[in-house]
Amino acid sequence: MAGAIExxxxxxxxxxxxxxxxxxxxxxxxxxxxxxxxxxxxKTTTVEILEGLRGRTExxxxxxxxxxxxxxxxxxxxxGVIPQDFHFFEKITPLEAIHYYRSLFHTRVDPQELxxxxxxxxxxxxxxxxxxxxxxxxxxxxLALTNDPEICFLDExxxxxxxxxxxxIWEVIRTQKREGRTVFLTTHYLEEAEILADQVAIINHGKIxxxxxxxxxxxxxxxxERMRIEGSPELARYLAEKLGIAVAATDGHIEIELAGKRDAxxxxxxxxxxxxxWESFSTRQDxxxxxxxxxxxxxxxxxxxxxxxx
Amino acid sequence: MNxxxxxxxxxxxxxxxxxxxxxxxxxxxxxxxxxxxxxxIFSATGSAKVTVVVLNEDHNSxxxxxxxxxxxxxSIVSLQFANPATVSPTDFASWxxxxxxxxxxxxxxxxxxxYTAYLQNHSNLHPVSLVLYTNPEDAADSGAATGAVQGVAxxxxxxxxxxxxxxxxxxxxxxxxxxxxxIDYLIPGLVGFSILTSPMFSMVNITSxxxxxxLLRQLSLTPLTRAEWLVSRIAWYIMLTFVTAxxxxxxxxxxxxAHVQITLGLVPWLVVGPFLFVALGMLAGSVARTPESAAVIxxxxxxxxxxxxxxxxxxxxFPPWLQTVAHVLPLYYVIDGMNQVMLFQNSSRAFFDFVxxxxxxxxxxxxxxxxxxWRDE
Numbered sequence: 001m002a003g004a005i006e007x008x009x010x011x012x013x014x015x016x017x018x019x020x021x022x023x024x025x026x027x028x029x030x031x032x033x034x035x036x037x038x039x040x041x042x043k044t045t046t047v048e049i050l051e052g053l054r055g056r057t058e059x060x061x062x063x064x065x066x067x068x069x070x071x072x073x074x075x076x077x078x079x080g081v082i083p084q085d086f087h088f089f090e091k092i093t094p095l096e097a098i099h100y101y102r103s104l105f106h107t108r109v110d111p112q113e114l115x116x117x118x119x120x121x122x123x124x125x126x127x128x129x130x131x132x133x134x135x136x137x138x139x140x141x142x143l144a145l146t147n148d149p150e151i152c153f154l155d156e157x158x159x160x161x162x163x164x165x166x167x168x169i170w171e172v173i174r175t176q177k178r179e180g181r182t183v184f185l186t187t188h189y190l191e192e193a194e195i196l197a198d199q200v201a202i203i204n205h206g207k208i209x210x211x212x213x214x215x216x217x218x219x220x221x222x223x224x225e226r227m228r229i230e231g232s233p234e235l236a237r238y239l240a241e242k243l244g245i246a247v248a249a250t251d252g253h254i255e256i257e258l259a260g261k262r263d264a265x266x267x268x269x270x271x272x273x274x275x276x277x278w279e280s281f282s283t284r285q286d287x288x289x290x291x292x293x294x295x296x297x298x299x300x301x302x303x304x305x306x307x308x309x310x
Numbered sequence: 311m312n313x314x315x316x317x318x319x320x321x322x323x324x325x326x327x328x329x330x331x332x333x334x335x336x337x338x339x340x341x342x343x344x345x346x347x348x349x350x351i352f353s354a355t356g357s358a359k360v361t362v363v364v365l366n367e368d369h370n371s372x373x374x375x376x377x378x379x380x381x382x383x384x385s386i387v388s389l390q391f392a393n394p395a396t397v398s399p400t401d402f403a404s405w406x407x408x409x410x411x412x413x414x415x416x417x418x419x420x421x422x423x424x425y426t427a428y429l430q431n432h433s434n435l436h437p438v439s440l441v442l443y444t445n446p447e448d449a450a451d452s453g454a455a456t457g458a459v460q461g462v463a464x465x466x467x468x469x470x471x472x473x474x475x476x477x478x479x480x481x482x483x484x485x486x487x488x489x490x491x492x493i494d495y496l497i498p499g500l501v502g503f504s505i506l507t508s509p510m511f512s513m514v515n516i517t518s519x520x521x522x523x524x525l526l527r528q529l530s531l532t533p534l535t536r537a538e539w540l541v542s543r544i545a546w547y548i549m550l551t552f553v554t555a556x557x558x559x560x561x562x563x564x565x566x567x568a569h570v571q572i573t574l575g576l577v578p579w580l581v582v583g584p585f586l587f588v589a590l591g592m593l594a595g596s597v598a599r600t601p602e603s604a605a606v607i608x609x610x611x612x613x614x615x616x617x618x619x620x621x622x623x624x625x626x627x628f629p630p631w632l633q634t635v636a637h638v639l640p641l642y643y644v645i646d647g648m649n650q651v652m653l654f655q656n657s658s659r660a661f662f663d664f665v666x667x668x669x670x671x672x673x674x675x676x677x678x679x680x681x682x683x684w685r686d687e
Contacts, residue, residue: 051531076531087523089322091329096322103318104532127329143528 003062004029004151004182005050010059012045019045021206022059027199029150032173032183034197036190038296042206043186044084044155050184051081051153064150077105080149084156086140090129094120094139097128098146105147117175118142119168134165141172151182159188170196190289200288204296214288221295222286227264229254229271230279242270258283311541315534319542327546336508341554344500345561348622349568352492359388360451360458363414365402367394371422377462386458387413403443412445413455428470493566498652499621501555502645505583506619508554509547510591510612517595517682518604530684537679540592547584555580575651575660582667583644589674590640596682615641620649643667 005027012020020042027033037043048054050063052072061068066075088097098111115121118138123131131139137157144152154173158166166189173196176183187193193200194214201211210217229235236249239256243266248255258264264283271278327333362381368374381387392414397405399416406414417440424436442459444452468475520526529539555576562568594611598604618632619625619641625633636642647663650656 053527053530073533077533079531081528081531083524083528085524087525087528089326089525091326092322096325100318100322101532104315104534106314106533 003027004031004064005033005184006060006062007046007050008060010046010049010061011057012042012049012054013057018206020049020056023203023206023208025201025208025211027182027184029182030177030180031198032177032185032196034193034200035184035186035203036193036200036292037203041203043203046203047153047155047184047186051079052076077147078149079151079153080144080147081153082137082140082144082155082157084159086136088128088136088139088143091127093125093127094131094142095124097139098142101143101146107147109146109148114142114145117145118172132165134161134168137161137165137169138172141169145176149181151184152176153184155186156188157185158192166192190287190292194288202292202295209295210291218286218288218291221291223290225258225283225285227256227258227267227281227283229256229267229281231271232276232278235271235274235276235278238274238276239267239270242274243267311535311537312533315538316542316545319534319539320545323543323546324549327550333512337550337554338557341500341504341558342561344503345497345558346565348496348500349493349562349566352496360386360413360454361390361411362387362455362459363390363392363406363409363411364417365392365394365397365399365414366417367399367419368417368421369394369419373422373425374417377417377421377466380462380465381458384458384461386454399441406443412448412451414443415455415459416441416443425466425470432471491566491568493562493568494570494653495624495649496622497559497562497568497570498648499645501558502583502619502641502648503616503621504554504558505551505580505644506587506612506615506641508550509543509584509587510594511608512547513543513588513591514595514598514604514608515601517592518598518601521595521683522601526684536682536684540589540675540678540682543592544585544588547588548581551580551584570652571655573651575657576648578664579644579648579651579667582664582671586640586644586667586671586674589671589678592682593674593678596678615639618642620645640667640670643670 003026005025007026008024010020010023011018023042023046035043035046045054049056049061050068052063052068052075055069063075064078066078068075092100094115095111098109098114101107102109102111112121112124115124118141120135120138120142123135126135128136128139141154141157144154152173157173158169161169170192173183173185177198183196185193185197197214199212200214200217201208202217203209210221212220230252231254232252233249236247236254239245239254240247245256245263256263256267268281271281327337364378366374378389381389390411392402392405399418402414402416406412418438420436421438424438427434427436440459440463442456444455446452465475517526559568559570559572562570590611591608594607595604598607614635617623618628618636619639620636621641625636625642625646628636643663643666647660647667650660650663
């Protein structure tokens with residue numbers, strides 16, 4: 001797949017501070033790309049550079065083959081953007097807002113259809129200041145789609161929304177992907193990125209510290225899959241002797257690392273054969289959130305340690 | 311400049327405005343209140359008489375009654391009489407103060423006797439001193455009363471000396487082609503006031519507020535240009551100015567029988583005025599970093615113009631240095647231009663004012679478009 005967005009050696013400095021410090025990534029066309037990072041990591045700066053709202057210090061950036069900074073006007077006709085905490089004219093209705101954008105972009109999109117896509121048809125004639133947070137974000141999403149964009153930049157589109165509203169926005173994002181659009185998503189919700197994204201990049205202190213598909217990142221940076229059994233220390237000792245593997249037992253819980261899927265079957269057979277009492281079992285693998293916390297935490301800890309050393 | 315963009319943005323501005331009760335109040339109701347208020351205060355100016363309290367120590371003599379009759383004929387003063395039995399000449403000043411009377415006149419005892427003695431024998435001259443008490447804080451009433459009393463006294467002196475009046479004063483007439491009252495002069499000023507305040511406060515506010523909440527950033531990602539954004543607002547405020555001016559002039563005419571010329575010559579002012587102050591408002595909002603500082607900047611620009619441009623008081627009443635200040639304020643030329651059109655029909659002066667306002671407007675427009683930023687850097 002061709003890169004809808006290509007970033008090489010991107011640097012953005014504010015005086016001595018490097019908000020973005022030499023990052024590279026490519027977003028394939030038609031994919032959902034999640035750009036993750038803690039507050040102040042350089043996410044918003046990077047996104048604004050990609051949107052043509054901010055210049056760069058060094059590096060090359062190509063969005064749909066255009067330089068966002070020098071060809072911003074042309075680029076803005078091809079992208080849709082929903083910013084964090086979307087605002088609009090308070091007394092204007094969603095229907096009027098879409099008509100407004102339609103006139104500005106000279107498109108023939110059907111406003112009612114667009115409102116149906118974002119599940120806002122019932123609020124078509126409600127004024128913006130009467131909409132809930134989720135409904136406002138949905139309107140932002142609808143406006144971002146008014147010009148039939150090739151890339152949608154969604155900056156924390158579900159922050160502060162209730163679970164139902166979040167899921168309806170997820171569905172819109174999936175629809176965009178199905179229709180071949182590229183979605184560049186920044187979010188604080190790691191679960192959201194794991195569910196929606198084809199590719200993920202994690203940025204911290206202006207540098208990308210991990211990238212790939214969610215499963216690749218978990219595989220490379222996460223811990224091995226583990227089985228957890230509620231059972232006695234006797235059962236733990238039995239399993240260790242019987243299977244010849246490392247078994248950890250704490251507070252009535254037994255935890256065993258699984259080298260492969262068949263290990264789980266061997267453990268269950270051994271438990272059954274032991275005749276010892278047990279309550280329940282489960283297997284658990286690291287989530288993207290576990291990996292994120294570990295990577296960002298380790299980096300910050302390292303930075304603290306190196307900063308604190310003489 | 312894309313007129314489709316301007317039209318779309320204009321519709322948004324219009325809907326936002328028309329759905330805002332506060333904005334509607336200030337556009338449609340406040341002008342009537344303003345005209346009503348100032349009209350009620352000032353419409354009687356020029357016809358109201360100055361009350362003069364008289365202490366007649368000459369015991370209602372014929373000559374003193376004649377003097378009062380002549381004072382009444384001036385149509386400047388209205389006489390009230392203090393009771394000489396309860397007020398003495400020495401206490402009269404404090405009595406006036408206690409009774410909130412700004413002007414008092416004492417006719418001394420012997421007024422008739424001395425005057426008639428002089429009429430009978432001109433060598434028998436014993437001048438009589440009338441004592442007039444005035445309030446320095448009320449210069450207008452004090453001046454009018456002094457002039458009236460002095461004028462009647464001069465008439466008595468002339469008659470007593472056997473002279474004839476050679477130079478007399480015809481009934482006063484007003485400047486311009488018609489007889490104008492204060493409300494007539496006030497209407498162009500208040501229309502100018504409205505042209506200044508509505509766009510200025512609104513543009514300063516929305517420019518900083520929309521930048522703060524990210525709406526301008528959002529619009530920067532559309533094909534709408536800064537110039538189009540500004541032009542659509544100018545177009546809206548021009549429309550609004552026509553409505554507001556119509557309401558104000560209508561209220562002045564129907565409520566206070568104002569006499570102002572409503573001609574096509576007024577149209578350029580109702581166009582260039584909002585053009586000027588929308589651009590200035592956007593410029594002020596652009597240099598402000600926060601909505602709070604924008605409000606301060608807006609007030610610093612607006613308030614001196616509001617009071618020093620001839621809105622409520624004629625600039626000619628100001629001391630010379632303040633008149634110089636007034637002449638650098640753009641609103642001065644807007645109001646002066648409308649005065650020339652609506653009252654004096656002085657087209658050459660109106661044209662000069664128009665050129666000045668247009669030139670300032672163009673400078674502000676270009677500066678606003680250049681300095682206006684969709685978002686904070």
